[in-house]
Amino acid sequence: MxxxxxxxxxxxxxxxxxxxxxxxxxxxxxxxxxxxxxxxxxxxxxxxxxxxxxxxxxxxxxxxxxxxxxxxxxxxxxxxxxxxxxxxxxxxxxxxxxxxxxxxxxxxxxxxxxxxxxxxxxxxxxxxxxxxxxxxxxxxxxxxxxxxxxxVSTPFGAVVRTGQVQVGEAVGVWGVGGVGTHIVQLARLIGAVPVLAFDINPAVRERALELGADYAFDSRDPDLVQRVAEATGGKMLDVAFDSAGVKATFDQALQCVMTGGRVVVVGLSGQEASLGPTATFGLSRKHVMGHLxxxxxxxxxxxxxxxxxxxxxxxxxxxxxxxxxxxxxxxxxxxxxxxxxxxxxxx
Structure with missing residues (x-):
C-alpha cells in the first residue's frame, strides 16, 4: 500500500x-x-x-x-x-x-x-x-x-420514524430529487395511499409516477390545493414531506395537510418559513417536525x-x-x- x-x-x-x-x-x-x-x-x-x-x-x-x-x-x-x-x-x-x-x-x-x-x-x-x-x-x-x-436512509427515517406514516394514509412529497424520490418509494412500500408528488420539472414528475407516485403535480399550479382535495377524496393529506426546504414548498405542504396532519421538513436551506398566525395554527392542530x-x-x-x-x-x-x-x-x-x-x- x-x-x-x-x-x-x-x-x-x-x-x-x-x-x-x-x-x-x-x-x-x-x-x-x-x-x-x-x-x-x-x-x-x-x-x-x-x-x-x-x-x-x-x-x-x-x-x-x-x-x-x-x-x-x-x-x-x-x-x-x-x-x-x-x-x-x-x-x-x-x-x-x-x-x-x-x-x-x-x-x-x-x-x-x-x-x-x-x-x-x-x-x-x-x-x-x-x-x-x-x-x-x-x-x-x-x-x-x-x-x-x-x-435512502434519511427518507426512511423521515417516513417511518418522524412522519410515522401508517398504511392507508395520504402522503405528499414536495421536491422529488435525491431525497424526495426515495420518500415516494418508501411511502408506497409501507402502504401509503395515495402518494402525491410535487415538482416544477415535468421530467421529474414523470419519473415520480414511474417510481410509485399515484399523482404528480406541478407545484406552481394556482389550483394546487384543489388538485390535492380531488386526489384525496376531499380529506387532504395526512402527512406532507418537504424535501426542498424552501419557503414556497413549506407553505404549500402546511396548507395541504388536513386538520391534525403532519408536515415533516427534510430539505434544508437558508430560507425562513412561517406558521402564520398562532390562532390559526393552534386551531388547525397541525404538527410540524424537522427531520435529520x-x-x-x-x-x-x-x-x-x-x-x-x-x-x-x-x-x-x-x-x-x-x-x-x-x-x-x-x-x-x-x-x-x-x-x-x-x-x-x-x-
Missing part, C-alpha cells in the same frame, strides 16, 4: 473543494480502514460549499454516502475482517453529551457528522468506527449500498429490502464520475443537469 491517497478536500477559508494527496489514515482502536468503492454527492455537500452550512473544520475531506471494502482493522475490533463489504455510518456519537455519558450512544444529542466534523469519503480510503458499520449483502451492488447511507438523518439499523433494514427485491433503487444511480472529476459531479448536481437522483464518485 502506498503512503498517500487522493482526496477531495474542502477549504473553509476559500469555500472550495481541492483534490490533494494526503496520508492514508490509520485506524485507531475500535476503528477500521475502508477502501472506498463509491461515495455519493449530496446536497448537504453543496451546502457546505455555498456557506449554507457553517464549516466546523478549516479543512476536511467531504463525502458521507460511502460503501467499500475493509482494508485494515484497528485494535479491539471484533466481528469484522479485511475484505468485508461495508457501509460506514455517516455520523458518530460525541461521547460527551448526557446521552453518551449514560451509554445511550444511538441517541447522542450532538452527533458528529461525517465530512463535516471529521474526514469523509471523497477519497481512496476512509476511517470508520467499527460499531457503525453495516455489512452489505453479496447480491447488493456497492454503488447501490453507498446511497443507503443518507440518500437515520439510525444505523435503518441501513441494515434497507440493505435487506434491496437484497430481497422489495425495494428497487437501481434507477437512483444517475451517473458515476471518477474522483478526479469531482468538480464535474458537483456542478451537475448544483445545476440539476440531467435531473440526477444521485451522482456517485468512484475513487
Amino acid at each position: 502506498t503512503e498517500t491517497m487522493r482526496a477531495a478536500r474542502f477549504h473553509a477559508d476559500t469555500r472550495t473543494n481541492v483534490l490533494e494527496d494526503v496520508p492514508i489514515p490509520s485506524p485507531g482502536p475500535g476503528e477500521v480502514l475502508v477502501k472506498v468503492a463509491f461515495c455519493g454527492i449530496c446536497h448537504s455537500d453543496l451546502s457546505l460549499l455555498d456557506g449554507t452550512f457553517p464549516a466546523l473544520l478549516p479543512v476536511v475531506t467531504q463525502g458521507h454516502e460511502a460503501a467499500g471494502i475493509i482494508a485494515a482493522v484497528g485494535d479491539g475490533v471484533t466481528g469484522w475482517e479485511v475484505g468485508d463489504r461495508v457501509v460506514p455510518s455517516a455520523g458518530r456519537p460525541c461521547m460527551q453529551c448526557r446521552k453518551c455519558r449514560r451509554g445511550d450512544l444511538t441517541n447522542c444529542l450532538n452527533i458528529q457528522l461525517m465530512a463535516f466534523a471529521y474526514d469523509g469519503a471523497w477519497a481512496e480510503y476512509t476511517v470508520a468506527q467499527a460499531g457503525g458499520l453495516t455489512l452489505v449483502p453479496d447480491n447488493v451492488p456497492l454503488e447501490q449500498a453507498a446511497i443507503l447511507a443518507d440518500a 438523518g437515520y439510525k444505523n439499523v435503518d441501513i441494515e433494514t434497507l440493505a435487506a429490502l434491496v437484497s430481497r427485491g422489495r425495494l428497487d433503487i437501481s434507477r437512483s444511480i444517475s451517473e458515476i464520475v471518477p474522483l478526479e472529476n469531482i468538480a464535474e459531479g458537483i456542478e451537475k448536481l448544483h445545476n440539476h443537469i440531467g435531473d440526477p437522483i444521485r451522482i456517485l464518485v468512484q475513487p
Whole structure:
C-alpha cells in the first residue's frame, strides 16, 4: 500500500473543494480502514460549499454516502475482517453529551457528522468506527449500498420514524430529487395511499409516477390545493414531506395537510418559513417536525429490502464520475443537469 491517497478536500477559508494527496489514515482502536468503492454527492455537500452550512473544520475531506471494502482493522475490533463489504455510518456519537455519558450512544444529542466534523469519503480510503458499520449483502451492488447511507436512509427515517406514516394514509412529497424520490418509494412500500408528488420539472414528475407516485403535480399550479382535495377524496393529506426546504414548498405542504396532519421538513436551506398566525395554527392542530438523518439499523433494514427485491433503487444511480472529476459531479448536481437522483464518485 502506498503512503498517500487522493482526496477531495474542502477549504473553509476559500469555500472550495481541492483534490490533494494526503496520508492514508490509520485506524485507531475500535476503528477500521475502508477502501472506498463509491461515495455519493449530496446536497448537504453543496451546502457546505455555498456557506449554507457553517464549516466546523478549516479543512476536511467531504463525502458521507460511502460503501467499500475493509482494508485494515484497528485494535479491539471484533466481528469484522479485511475484505468485508461495508457501509460506514455517516455520523458518530460525541461521547460527551448526557446521552453518551449514560451509554445511550444511538441517541447522542450532538452527533458528529461525517465530512463535516471529521474526514469523509471523497477519497481512496476512509476511517470508520467499527460499531457503525453495516455489512452489505453479496447480491447488493456497492454503488447501490453507498446511497443507503443518507440518500435512502434519511427518507426512511423521515417516513417511518418522524412522519410515522401508517398504511392507508395520504402522503405528499414536495421536491422529488435525491431525497424526495426515495420518500415516494418508501411511502408506497409501507402502504401509503395515495402518494402525491410535487415538482416544477415535468421530467421529474414523470419519473415520480414511474417510481410509485399515484399523482404528480406541478407545484406552481394556482389550483394546487384543489388538485390535492380531488386526489384525496376531499380529506387532504395526512402527512406532507418537504424535501426542498424552501419557503414556497413549506407553505404549500402546511396548507395541504388536513386538520391534525403532519408536515415533516427534510430539505434544508437558508430560507425562513412561517406558521402564520398562532390562532390559526393552534386551531388547525397541525404538527410540524424537522427531520435529520437515520439510525444505523435503518441501513441494515434497507440493505435487506434491496437484497430481497422489495425495494428497487437501481434507477437512483444517475451517473458515476471518477474522483478526479469531482468538480464535474458537483456542478451537475448544483445545476440539476440531467435531473440526477444521485451522482456517485468512484475513487
